[in-house]
Amino acid sequence: MPDRLHRRSARLSLLLCVVCGGAVMLGAMLFSEHEAKVRVADHEQLIGDDLVQSVDRILDSVSSRHRNELAALAGQPCSRVGATLADLETYLRYVRAVALVAGDRLYCSSALGAIDAPLSDYPLSAGSGDSIGLLAQTRYQPGVPVLVIFNRTAAGTGVLSIVEGDYLADALAHGVRYGAQIASISVADSGRINARGSFRTASAPLTAYTTRVASRKWPFSILVSSSEGFVSGMHWKYRIAGLAVGLLLDGLIAAGYLLMFAPRRLLLNAVRQALRRNEFHVVYQPIVDTATRAPVGVEALLRWEHPKWGAINPASFMGEVESSDMLGPVTQFVMRTAVAEMGLRPAAIPLRIAVNVAPRDLQRKGFVAQVEALTAQLPAGVTLVLELTERFLLGESAHTSAIFSALKARGVRFAIDDFGTQHSNLDLLGRFQFDYVKIDRQFVGQVDNGGTELVRGIVSVARHYGLKVIAEGVETESQHAALLEAQVPFAQGYLYQRPMPAERFATLRRTEEIS
Structure with missing residues (x-):
């Protein structure tokens, strides 16, 4: 009976070793897949952070340069300040045009002079500071996406700056060069512009994107997805590493079984015999x-x-x-x-x-x-x-x-x-x-x-x-x-x-x- 129990214990130990080896290999592979996903997400987060900083710099520049001078023009007749407005626009980077707002209408443009357009044509994000919005086009330049920044200078007056979408596309293109399949800037309720300069409405599906990084300064987000080549390469890299680690751990388990389980049984059997033999x-x-x-x-x-x-x-x-x-x-x-x-x-x-x-x-x-x-x-x-x-x-x-x-x-x-x-x-x-x-x-x-x-x-x-x-x-x-x-x-x-x-x-x- 004792020998039978010992043999059963040996078979159980071997079975345990095999099960542990299989579990370790499965765990290593699952962990490698998890790590690959984490590394892809970290890479996308890094790209997103970089792109957020780039767009933040564009918006900060547009919002801050000659802000006071422009605010002083808002509400004044276009015939009196139109030339000054056009002159100030030449000093603003990234900006295609600047318009003055009175009430709920745009009445003076740095590019067109006197105009009359409702402010509601330019969907803007709600917020306590400057508001922004994305448009597929403007009535004055169809087919060209833009980003608008609205600075409310006083009750009933403000300054609306129009940024070319190509500047945003150029900034987003840096992310594509660093391994992103697609990258877009998204403003809630107004749409998004991608690295190719294409505009999509806010209702368009987001299934193509896997990471969203929000700006802490402005109400927009960067949407990023890694390229298939990068994702595939990262998964294969970690699969190989996981396989190597799994094989190593299985080898250690096998060695541990040989070095620990068998001697332990022999030792305990010797103790059992020692008690019997005084x-x-x-x-x-x-x-x-x-x-x-x-x-x-x-x-x-x-x-x-x-x-x-x-x-x-x-x-x-x-x-x-x-x-x-x-x-x-x-x-x-x-x-x-x-x-x-x-x-x-x-x-x-x-x-x-x-x-x-x-x-x-x-x-x-x-x-x-x-x-x-x-x-x-x-x-x-x-x-x-x-x-x-x-x-x-x-x-x-x-x-x-x-x-x-x-x-x-x-x-x-x-x-x-x-x-x-x-x-x-x-x-x-x-x-x-x-x-x-x-x-x-x-x-x-x-x-x-x-x-x-x-x-x-x-x-x-x-x-x-x-x-x-x-x-x-x-x-x-x-x-x-x-x-x-x-x-x-x-x-x-x-x-x-x-x-x-x-x-x-x-x-x-x-x-x-x-x-």
């Missing part, structure tokens, strides 16, 4: 009172003695164990062994037995019942301490809090391990019912170089929450002295004792009791 054992590192250096507890540490490879470092297999179904049996082995070995030697009874607990342990069904059963076997005066790293407690859950409450009621104590590393969060000390804070060895190692203040800070924070501090990794007398000065009550490390079997710890405790 290759695991537990050693204990004393936790001492820093004032007297007398042992007050132990931390139970798992060790693996392989018959062929010898001692195997827990760091090389516990990461995989913690993310697998082997976590429960391994954690239970450590707790059960520690409780049994310490309980058999009353002379060496420690005050605390500390056991490391992984994140998934708290989620395992039956975990609380297992711990409660073990605490019932502890001799009087012995406390089980579960050590948890802070990184997985950041997302508080009602389930985790319930486990804390249930086990605390049975006398179990909790320690937050590696405090200060990775995802430090002081709020954890208030949200969870911890009893001890363990200072990580990296901070203990810094006290030789003036890092005592940080340790004092952690001690102060722990004291605020009613917690006791344990320093890990103490290796020198100077570190011990600094911890003692910082009022750290408990410590462990090679300076005091290396991890040892239960028999040696019992001897150590008897020696302490005799002395």
Whole structure:
């Protein structure tokens, strides 16, 4: 049955690898298509921005040059100001003619002199400033599109400037040269003029355009669509790139399957066999009172003695164990062994037995019942301490809090391990019912170089929450002295004792009791 399960797991892993490879390739191609569309849109936006600036410059020039002089002529008789109007028009760039407006009629033109035409012939955009509009033609020059700018100089008077559509077409032609299939200027409700100088009404369909860029100064927009050659080239470029990336990622997935999935199965199988063959054992590192250096507890540490490879470092297999179904049996082995070995030697009874607990342990069904059963076997005066790293407690859950409450009621104590590393969060000390804070060895190692203040800070924070501090990794007398000065009550490390079997710890405790 186990072999069948292993084969099924292998087939499942291979299937997962194939599915992931296909999904990656599909995702790479979809992403490449998306990126191509984004690049085309960015290119059109860039062209549109450039064309908007060009047309803005034309309109700004027409609107601002000799504005006051022209405004002073509006409302005066054409016979008196016609010559001045014609003279001023020669200084205006882009302008074919300028007309003066009184009431709702044009009455004087720089090109034709006295005229009489309704202002309503020139559809203009609504706005607080100058108004503009596009026309397919004027009554005085049929078939030639123009843009008109109307400056209301005072109540009942104004100046109407007529800009040749060819100037706009020339500006739009720059966009076509930079990869646009078509480019047009559009004024709402009056129509649009394209790069060929052709006029289209406002009701004409806009399906040929894919990007609209509005001017921030004037009430017009630039409509742009990229050329088919540019769009096709961009899509092929990103398809090739997407295919290359997809193949690379698929290769990495295949390599990852070979390097990770297969060895992981072999490793977990070896752990399973090691439990059956009693290759695991537990050693204990004393936790001492820093004032007297007398042992007050132990931390139970798992060790693996392989018959062929010898001692195997827990760091090389516990990461995989913690993310697998082997976590429960391994954690239970450590707790059960520690409780049994310490309980058999009353002379060496420690005050605390500390056991490391992984994140998934708290989620395992039956975990609380297992711990409660073990605490019932502890001799009087012995406390089980579960050590948890802070990184997985950041997302508080009602389930985790319930486990804390249930086990605390049975006398179990909790320690937050590696405090200060990775995802430090002081709020954890208030949200969870911890009893001890363990200072990580990296901070203990810094006290030789003036890092005592940080340790004092952690001690102060722990004291605020009613917690006791344990320093890990103490290796020198100077570190011990600094911890003692910082009022750290408990410590462990090679300076005091290396991890040892239960028999040696019992001897150590008897020696302490005799002395």
